Amino acid sequence: MKGITKRKDDYSKWYNDIISQADMAEHSPVKGCMVIKPYGYAIWENIRNILDKMFKETGHENLYFPLFIPESFIRKEADHVEGFAPHLAVVTHGGGKKLEENLIVRPTSEAIICSTYAKWVKSYRDLPLLYNQWANVVRWEMRTRLFLRTTEFLWQEGHTVHGSCEEAEEETLKMLEVYRSCAEDYMAISVIKGLKSESEKFAGALRTYSIEAMMQDKKALQSGTSHNLGQNFAKVFNIQYQNKQGHLEYAWQTSWGVSTRLIGALIMSHSDDMGLVLPPKMAPIHIVIIPIYKTLEELSDIMEVCRKIKEDIGIKYIVKIDDRDTEKPGAKFFEWEKKGVPIRVEVGPKDLKAKEAVLVRRDLNTKSRVSLETLTVSIEELLMDIQKTLLEKHRKFREENTFSIDNYGDFKNLYEGEEGFALCSWCGNPECEAKIQEETKATIRALPMDGREEAGVCIYCGKTSKVKAIFAKAY
Amino acid sequence: MKGITKRKDDYSKWYNDIISQADMAEHSPVKGCMVIKPYGYAIWENIRNILDKMFKETGHENLYFPLFIPESFIRKEADHVEGFAPHLAVVTHGGGKKLEENLIVRPTSEAIICSTYAKWVKSYRDLPLLYNQWANVVRWEMRTRLFLRTTEFLWQEGHTVHGSCEEAEEETLKMLEVYRSCAEDYMAISVIKGLKSESEKFAGALRTYSIEAMMQDKKALQSGTSHNLGQNFAKVFNIQYQNKQGHLEYAWQTSWGVSTRLIGALIMSHSDDMGLVLPPKMAPIHIVIIPIYKTLEELSDIMEVCRKIKEDIGIKYIVKIDDRDTEKPGAKFFEWEKKGVPIRVEVGPKDLKAKEAVLVRRDLNTKSRVSLETLTVSIEELLMDIQKTLLEKHRKFREENTFSIDNYGDFKNLYEGEEGFALCSWCGNPECEAKIQEETKATIRALPMDGREEAGVCIYCGKTSKVKAIFAKAY
Numbered sequence: 001m002k003g004i005t006k007r008k009d010d011y012s013k014w015y016n017d018i019i020s021q022a023d024m025a026e027h028s029p030v031k032g033c034m035v036i037k038p039y040g041y042a043i044w045e046n047i048r049n050i051l052d053k054m055f056k057e058t059g060h061e062n063l064y065f066p067l068f069i070p071e072s073f074i075r076k077e078a079d080h081v082e083g084f085a086p087h088l089a090v091v092t093h094g095g096g097k098k099l100e101e102n103l104i105v106r107p108t109s110e111a112i113i114c115s116t117y118a119k120w121v122k123s124y125r126d127l128p129l130l131y132n133q134w135a136n137v138v139r140w141e142m143r144t145r146l147f148l149r150t151t152e153f154l155w156q157e158g159h160t161v162h163g164s165c166e167e168a169e170e171e172t173l174k175m176l177e178v179y180r181s182c183a184e185d186y187m188a189i190s191v192i193k194g195l196k197s198e199s200e201k202f203a204g205a206l207r208t209y210s211i212e213a214m215m216q217d218k219k220a221l222q223s224g225t226s227h228n229l230g231q232n233f234a235k236v237f238n239i240q241y242q243n244k245q246g247h248l249e250y251a252w253q254t255s256w257g258v259s260t261r262l263i264g265a266l267i268m269s270h271s272d273d274m275g276l277v278l279p280p281k282m283a284p285i286h287i288v289i290i291p292i293y294k295t296l297e298e299l300s301d302i303m304e305v306c307r308k309i310k311e312d313i314g315i316k317y318i319v320k321i322d323d324r325d326t327e328k329p330g331a332k333f334f335e336w337e338k339k340g341v342p343i344r345v346e347v348g349p350k351d352l353k354a355k356e357a358v359l360v361r362r363d364l365n366t367k368s369r370v371s372l373e374t375l376t377v378s379i380e381e382l383l384m385d386i387q388k389t390l391l392e393k394h395r396k397f398r399e400e401n402t403f404s405i406d407n408y409g410d411f412k413n414l415y416e417g418e419e420g421f422a423l424c425s426w427c428g429n430p431e432c433e434a435k436i437q438e439e440t441k442a443t444i445r446a447l448p449m450d451g452r453e454e455a456g457v458c459i460y461c462g463k464t465s466k467v468k469a470i471f472a473k474a475y
Numbered sequence: 476m477k478g479i480t481k482r483k484d485d486y487s488k489w490y491n492d493i494i495s496q497a498d499m500a501e502h503s504p505v506k507g508c509m510v511i512k513p514y515g516y517a518i519w520e521n522i523r524n525i526l527d528k529m530f531k532e533t534g535h536e537n538l539y540f541p542l543f544i545p546e547s548f549i550r551k552e553a554d555h556v557e558g559f560a561p562h563l564a565v566v567t568h569g570g571g572k573k574l575e576e577n578l579i580v581r582p583t584s585e586a587i588i589c590s591t592y593a594k595w596v597k598s599y600r601d602l603p604l605l606y607n608q609w610a611n612v613v614r615w616e617m618r619t620r621l622f623l624r625t626t627e628f629l630w631q632e633g634h635t636v637h638g639s640c641e642e643a644e645e646e647t648l649k650m651l652e653v654y655r656s657c658a659e660d661y662m663a664i665s666v667i668k669g670l671k672s673e674s675e676k677f678a679g680a681l682r683t684y685s686i687e688a689m690m691q692d693k694k695a696l697q698s699g700t701s702h703n704l705g706q707n708f709a710k711v712f713n714i715q716y717q718n719k720q721g722h723l724e725y726a727w728q729t730s731w732g733v734s735t736r737l738i739g740a741l742i743m744s745h746s747d748d749m750g751l752v753l754p755p756k757m758a759p760i761h762i763v764i765i766p767i768y769k770t771l772e773e774l775s776d777i778m779e780v781c782r783k784i785k786e787d788i789g790i791k792y793i794v795k796i797d798d799r800d801t802e803k804p805g806a807k808f809f810e811w812e813k814k815g816v817p818i819r820v821e822v823g824p825k826d827l828k829a830k831e832a833v834l835v836r837r838d839l840n841t842k843s844r845v846s847l848e849t850l851t852v853s854i855e856e857l858l859m860d861i862q863k864t865l866l867e868k869h870r871k872f873r874e875e876n877t878f879s880i881d882n883y884g885d886f887k888n889l890y891e892g893e894e895g896f897a898l899c900s901w902c903g904n905p906e907c908e909a910k911i912q913e914e915t916k917a918t919i920r921a922l923p924m925d926g927r928e929e930a931g932v933c934i935y936c937g938k939t940s941k942v943k944a945i946f947a948k949a950y
Contacts, residue, residue: 029590033541041538063516066508067611067627090568095615115504136542140570152542
């Protein structure tokens with residue numbers, strides 16, 4: 001397959017080739033920033049529509065805060081500024097003049113949002129505030145990769161305010177579950193829900209939860225985060241409300257976000273050496289129909305059938321007939337394979353006679369002949385099967401490459417060799433975590449939420465440990 | 476009506492009161508930037524969804540270009556930089572270091588998009604490119620007003636490339652028509668389509684068209700612009716393609732945009748001294764149902780009916796039952812009036828007995844009693860009537876305040892007194908245009924597209940004139 005490097009030869013180049021061959025994005029003339037091309041953006045629109053619907057169903061409303069944050073606001077929360085300082089883009093001049101105070105291009109919006117929430121929240125009757133915004137953010141990066149890490153990216157950031165710690169924790173976990181559902185039920189990406197260690201949590205948060213997915217190189221990709229901010233920001237930005245008893249209390253907050261990084265996760269979860277593979281629920285085009293003919297006489301009958309098929313399945317799915325006369329069928333197959341269209345329908349003279357069509361599923365690259373009469377049902381079933389198969393395949397891949405390890409020697413061997421997720425006991429000491437990272441480059445991705453309370457001895461220091469952690473090298 | 480200044484007392488304060496009382500937006504701590512609150516943002520989502528659908532139906536795809544533009548790119552097109560230089564926000568530092576080249580926060584994206592299009596366009600087979608992006612832009616402003624003029628605003632910008640001047644002109648006019656349709660058919664804002672004079676056109680364009688609406692203070696608000704860029708940017712950014720004959724040609728381009736300013740137009744087109752008035756197709760909530768009761772016994776029967784009504788009309792419309800027991804009905808009426816909800820349904824004990832409900836339409840503030848049996852149909856008809864009535868009222872207001880004037884004395888009197896649109900002959904000389912502005916503050920809003928070729932003598936200099944122009948004071 002010309003044009004796409006094989007995964008085993010150069011995984012990183014394979015990833016870039018997939019994006020460029022599917023025409024999803026490219027590097028822009030602005031260092032570290034990307035141009036998201038229409039095919040890539042259509043996938044982002046699908047992700048956005050799914051999440052936006054789920055946010056609204058869980059009671060959230062959208063709003064919009066300014067792109068700029070006064071520098072003094074960012075500096076208010078100590079951990080927050082420490083975490084983001086190396087990544088800030090600074091506006092120093094506006095309207096031809098030097099500004100009195102520098103403006104930061106938002107790397108995340110806690111500082112500007114909390115300063116406004118302080119005015120909005122007066123009484124327990126004002127709570128909860130359940131808001132989200134879709135926006136662009138900027139985090140200066142030295143090394144960038146399309147979708148995975150870019151200086152500017154698109155994301156959503158939810159920012160909620162609550163009247164109790166329990167309610168904030170409930171919200172944090174609810175949105176983590178929304179992210180899991182988006183990843184698994186729509187993107188066919190199997191994920192682990194877990195808690196971040198102190199060293200990996202969001203700068204300024206009380207607790208950070210994330211969904212973590214395994215990519216095909218067996219590295220972990222953090223695909224969404226949900227933070228219980230506790231009262232940290234409320235205390236700094238003075239978000240106080242009068243409770244039912246008439247006393248002033250600091251509010252409890254959460255924030256949660258996913259970004260265009262999810263497109264990187266999608267690409268690396270399913271694609272193969274032929275190009276992009278998309279689960280139907282993410283595909284900008286579900287079905288491509290390719291007429292196969294030698295003479296113009298044949299063409300007219302075949303096109304009639306193609307149009308009829310498009311009309312029938314076009315009610316529910318996005319269908320494209322590729323009737324270009326400048327390309328041969330083989331070239332068309334190749335092109336749509338690279339774009340990951342889930343189903344290809346071929347209609348040729350023989351098919352016409354037999355009142356059949358050929359269906360090719362992109363994920364397994366297998367063919368089947370189907371009667372034209374039942375084609376709509378067959379396609380619908382096939383789309384559902386592709387969606388399900390991709391998720392199962394992805395889950396199985398992670399399971400097969402996740403190892404319970406209780407010996408540091410085995411642990412080190414794993415990260416010198418095949419890679420994967422290691423499920424290990426960990427004493428909770430950040431020093432062990434740091435040493436492990438130094439020696440193996442593996443970090444704690446999450447303390448998985450199902451059964452993380454499990455007694456054992458720390459993989460590094462051998463001390464008593466109460467939790468299990470998932471270690472991996474990460475994007 | 477406490478809380479909202481009357482239009483006749485202080486129009487500008489009235490506008491601000493409407494926004495604050497309907498809880499649509501507020502000034503942010505960042506100078507010149509606004510916070511768009513959920514109720515205001517929901518209106519923007521309605522506008523965006525309508526336009527996005529129309530863009531896609533006319534063959535356009537969405538994509539996304541970087542927020543930042545290298546300073547040298549902006550400087551390439553002479554008129555462009557001259558037009559935008561006073562409004563630029565400049566990033567000079569990133570990641571803790573001074574940048575080698577300053578980055579401009581996009582005021583509009585021609586410069587970054589054209590530099591990329593130059594790589595994408597090689598042959599006539601690559602054309603047309605029909606792309607749009609939804610984005611935030613920044614134009615430094617000294618005097619800002621919520622929605623109407625803010626340093627950061629949200630908008631869409633279409634950027635297309637074509638193989639001929641005719642095709643670019645056709646696209647320019649097609650998108651102008653899309654904007655007219657959005658304004659009139661959805662926002663109930665009657666607009667004039669017209670061509671801008673040279674002095675008012677977009678910096679770098681060949682020709683700019685716009686839709687212009689009359690606000691209730693009889694000033695004009697430019698509500699959308701569509702530019703035929705000719706080959707200006709193609710020559711500067713070197714966008715060349717090989718035509719069918721094998722020769723290299725510069726491409727022809729268009730760009731077109733509308734912004735959150737449209738929300739300002741919406742507010743000022745329909746609202747009254749009681750608050751916001753919204754056409755149903757723009758309303759985040761179509762119908763509010765208010766139960767009226769004295770005893771808790773009454774409440775239970777009434778709530779049952781309210782819920783049944785919501786269930787029936789909730790299939791097609793967004794319905795809210797306001798069953799708060801902390802507010803009296805009068806306070807609730809007042810609150811939803813301020814938010815411009817098109818229809819209020821009142822259900823009280825008497826209505827229940829008569830198997831009726833009271834409908835109150837927000838635009839005319841008139842009541843009618845309607846049988847519960849036919850309520851759904853009545854509401855549907857009423858919504859359609861409100862939509863139509865608002866557009867007709869708005870169109871009539873402009874027509875009544877547009878004057879054909881052929882005498883400069885009358886012209887000056889108009890702008891010292893009642894204001895309005897003046898339809899006058901104009902010789903085409905920018906000096907007459909400038910003098911008129913200097914002496915009256917009225918500017919040419921547009922050369923209207925229906926019948927602008929009409930012989931006469933210039934309102935200012937008396938020389939022969941071929942065109943009619945609409946003059947007005949403008950936002």
